[in-house]
Amino acid sequence: MPSARPLPRALPVTLAIAMLSAPAAQARDLPPPDLATEPAAQVYVQLVVNGREGEGLVPAQVQGAHIRIAASDLAAAGLTLGTTADDAALIDVSARTDIVTRYDPLLQRLSLTVPLDMLPGQTIAPPPRERVRATASTGAALNYNLYVQRSGDTAIASLFTEQRLFGSFGALSNTGVLRVRLAGDAPRSGYLRYDTRFRHVDQDSAMAVTVGDVVTAALPWSGSVRLGGVQVGRSFAARPDLVTTPLPRFAGEAAVPSAVDVFIDGYRQSSSTVQPGRFVLDGVPVVNGAGQATLVTTDAVGRQVATTIPFYVSATLLRAGLTDFSAEAGLLRRGYGLRSFGYGPAAASFVVRHGLNRQLTVSGHGEGAKGLALGGVGADWAPGLWGTAHLALSASQSDAGSGTALTLGYDYSGRRFTFAAEHRRVSGAFRDLGTFDLAAFNRVPLRASSSSRVVLGVQAGRWGSLGFSFIDARAREGSRVRLLSASWSLPVSERIFAFANADYDVRRHAASGQVRLVVPLGRASVSGGLSAQAGGALRADASVDLAVPTDGGWGGSGALAVDQRGSAYAQATGLYRSQTSQWEATAALAAGRSAVGGGVSGAVLAMDGGLFAANEAPSSFLVVDTGEAAGVPVTYENQIMGRTDAKGRLFVRDVTAWHPSRIAIDPISLDAGYVASRVETRVAVAEGAGAVLRMAVRRTRGGTARLVDAQGQPIAPGSTATLPNGRSLPVGWDGMLFLSDISGEALAVTVRQRGGGTCTARIAAPTTRPAMADLGEVPCR
Structure with missing residues (x-):
């Protein structure tokens, strides 16, 4: 028997010790044992498959050079041998030509090297996104914007307000503007209501119900109208932990246990560990459009293999199996922005989208009113790496007869190249809720219409970015526009940027364009340019802008333009923002006429038994309460928001609704003896509401x-x-x-x-x- 053959585990321990301790010359005099004639020995070994160690020991039979393992133990180790034997059957792994066997009796290890197709596949996905249940405190908010303007003999004051009640029940809001004529021929005084609605969002089901003034949901190939009624639909914004877009899947293989790093366009996005075999990385966060993923596998000894995989992600598609919809019913609103209460006939509308698979999303749309019925279907298709194609067909039946609308489109978005093209054709008899009411209410004759657009964008590296577009549109009242445009943006240096664009009206054979230079100076920027209008008139202009600091302060802007006839145009704006309000003053000069104005905007909030003044109450906001401690710094997503006031409170505006945001306090700057219950937390605020976040800081006696x-x-x-x-x-x-x-x-x-x-x-x-x-x-x- 050759000396390379492993000794069976059944040999007596004394014999093994004697063989190891005997002199070399004496060992050469002994004939090799004939292990093939010995009975099978039962041993327990640790299975190691392609470098992956199994847990515990499994029984094996060793007889000479033959090693047999139960099929159930091999299956538990992840091996797929393609046999029909039952689980108790013994498989002679040493007799298979596709398996390399190495047995170490001293360490009780049986190492198997098998082809990758014998190993199970793995799907590796990132952990679910963090979900924080949104909170909402009961309270009220009043947003206001008061502005007074005088131009010549005319003076007018306007006060825009939003009143809002909010809480765990939802949000009830009303918006409108009060205009007061101060002098001259200004419009008459009065209050104009815009929108009044109640909205409730169920975060668990991502469903929203809105009662009042609503805007119907629309698809890219359909339109929207305003209704006074009810709207029910999905609100995926309430679930930021859900991924609604189909993300690419990256496949690879590893011969031994390895680490896999995923680089998207050169930036590492994820890192994970894989076992031997083929694997699929699912749900890797990537950017929209075309990109390139590089998978780098690294084994235990540092050997690396890099695989490059192109991909394309379309933001217009829905994840497979996901459904989005919205349905509305109510009265058509007329004269919005002109009348407070102008409602027409009853109408209903719905849209629905469903992801059939990773490449195809289908959609449907319907509208109805007395004398109108409309239905349409559409599809968005992303065939691999070649962008996204769109197709939609709608048909209507009304007093004008039967009509159709067809939309075809395609778009591609890459890192250096973007392209989009779309054509839409509408027959003269086609009606939807917008045109149906327009024709009936205003008696406007409608004709067939069509529109075509082509847009091209190129990133040219150090030569900047180029853009080209062509639009050919024929409106339903008969007018037509055909326009060619080109633009060029170029970084001249680290602090100077140049921009140029040109437009050409094909029908009127008229051209226009401009050239501008922009110089950023910290939070200020200066720009200047020269433009030529369609009639050939030249105009030079210059402007300066000073951004208001996020934590408050001064800002403003100024602009001056002079044309070739010597006419001057000028405008200046000054801003001051504090924690409680924002003040604005403006002055303008144009064509020999001047206008001046000024105003103040802000908000008043009632929450948690107190009143708060802020420069704005946006959709979602927070009040951080530190209890006894004043002057505590508060950060939102690592950005300083300010310090708590004498009552230990700070208003934090512009909180992203539904998103789990990091809020932290820094009590280190306080005197010794202060103790914080917590210094950091994550909180989500419901849309249209505010929340009180208590992070008590108390002073102790020591x-x-x-x-x-x-x-x-x-x-x-x-x-x-x-x-x-x-x-x-x-x-x-x-x-x-x-x-x-x-x-x-x-x-x-x-x-x-x-x-x-x-x-x-x-x-x-x-x-x-x-x-x-x-x-x-x-x-x-």
């Missing part, structure tokens, strides 16, 4: 006491003092006991002395609240 026994000698160091709440503290040298937080009037402290015995000390709390009080000498008896 001090040091010197414990002495009945003879006045200090308690020995190393003794243990137990507080009434069960907390144990060590006693230091000279009987020193440090107390970080003293509550109540006195503490009864039990001391277990190092030399044996116990005593009790009553420590009186300090009457004031210094950071660390000297409590003096306290007897322990």
